[in-house]
Amino acid sequence: MFIDNSKELAQNKLLILYILDNADIPMNNSEITQFLLENNYMNYFLAQQFISELVSSKFIEFSIKDGQEYYHLSNAGKDTLSFFNDRIPQTLKEEVIKRFQKKKEEMVKESQIIGNYYKKSESEYIVNLKVIEKDINLFSMSLNVVSNKQAKMICNNWKKNPHEIYKQIFDLLIDE
Template identity: 40%
Template sequence: MYSNTSELAEDKLLLLYLLDKIKLPISNNKVTEIILENNFINYFTLQQYLTELANANFINYIEQEGKHRIIVSNKGLKVLSLFRNRISEVKIKAIDCYLKKQMESIKKEIAISADYTIEGNNYIVNLKAVENNSILIDLKLNVASNKQAKDLCAKWKKNSSKLYNELFKVLINN
C-alpha cells in the first residue's frame, strides 16, 4: 500500500499538524472533509490513522455540546514539534491555504448549533452560539410543526450572528 513507512508517518504528522493549526475541538466529519477535499488520504486510511493516533494518545476524543470532537494531545504536539520537518512543504502550504480560506466557516460550524427534539406533539428547537468556550446564547423554543423546527434551525445556522444581535438589542432596549 505504501512505498515506505515515511509516507505513513508523514500522513499521521499531517493530521496532527491540521489539528494543531485549527486549535479548536473539531468533528471527525470536518477533519475528513478537509483531508478528502485536498486529496491527501483516502477515507478508510484516514479513519484508520485517526484510530491509531487516538490509541497512541496523540489525539483525544472529547465530548462537547453532546458531540464527539477531536483535539491534538500534548503528546501529539510534542511528536509534531520533533518531526514536523518530515511533512512536505507542499502539503503544509495546502493545509495553511485551505485553513486561511475556510477558518471562519469552520469556526462558525463549531460555534453555532441548531437542532430540535420531539416532545409529545411539540417540537423543541435548541439554538446555541458559543464563543471562546463561553455560551453567548442557548435558546429553546417550542414550535408546532416539523417544518417550523427545520426552518428555525436553517435560519439560525445561516444568520446566527445577525439574529443574535437583533435579539440582544430587543432585550436590552425594551
Template identity: 40%
Template sequence: MYESSSELAENKLLMLYVLKSIKNPISNTQLTEIILENNFINYFTFQQYLSELENSKFVEYREANDKKLLILTEKGDTVLSLFKDRLSPSKISIVDEYIKEKIESIKKELTIHADYTIGTNDSFIVDLKAIENQALLMELKLTVPSKNQANSICNKWKENPSEIYTNIINVLIN
C-alpha cells in the same frame, strides 16, 4: 515497504499538523473534510490512522457543549515538532491555504448549534445555541407546530446567528 511506511508516517504527521494549525478543537467530521477535500488520504485509511493516533495518545477527544472534539495532545505536538520536516512543503502549503480560507466556517460550525426534536402533541422543540470561547452565550428552546417551521428556524439561525442574537439582545434590553 519502506515507501509505504514513509507515506504512513507523513499522513499521520499531516493529520497532527492540521490539528495544530487550526489551534482549536474540531470535530472528526471537520478533520475528515479537510483531509478528504484535499485528496490526502481516503476515508477508511484516514479513520484507521485517526484511531491509531488516538491509541498512541497523540490526539484525544474532549466533550465540549454536547460535541466530541479532537485536540492535539502535548505528546502529539512533541512528535510533530520532532518530525515536521518529513512533511512535504506542498502539502503544508495546501493545508495552510485551506485553513486560511475555511477557518471562519470551521469556527462557526463549532460555535453555532441548531437542532430540533419531536415534542408532544405533534409539535417540534427547536434548540438553538451560540457558544464563544467554549462559553455558552445563549441557548433558546422553542416549540413550533410543524417540522417545516423547525427546519426553517434552524436554517435561519445557521445562516445569520450574529444578527439574530443581536436582535434578541436588543429586544430584551430596549
C-alpha cells in the same frame, strides 16, 4: 517500493498530527476526515486507519464534550511532530495552513451558531437557538412550535442569518 510506501505512511500520519497541531478549535473525527478528503490528502479508509493508529499509539488523545469526541495532540504527539516536522514538505504545510484557515472559519461559525429542535409531543416541537463564543453562552432562546416544518424553518433561518436575527431581538428588548 516498501521504503516509499513507509515514507508515505509516515508522512500521512505526520500530516494528521500537523493539522491537529494547527487547529485552534477542537476537531472531531468527521471534521478531520472531511478536511483530508476535501483536499485529496488521503482516502476515507486510510484516514480512519491512521487516526485509529495515532490514538492507539497515544499520539492523539480525545476528550468528550456534549457527547462528541474531540481530538487533540498528546505531549508525545507534539514531541513527535516537532522531531519529524521536516519530513512534511514545506509546500504541503503552507497549503494545509491556507486551506485549513478557511475550514477553521467555517467550523467556528458552525460551533458558535446553534439551532436545533426536538419533538416533545405529537403537535409540539421545542426549538433551541444559541450563540456561543469561547464556551460562553451569549444568547439562548427556546421556542415552542406546532410542526416539524416550522421547527426546521426556524433553525434554517437562524443558521443563515443569526447576526441580524440576534440584533433585531436585542433591539426590541432594549427599545424604550
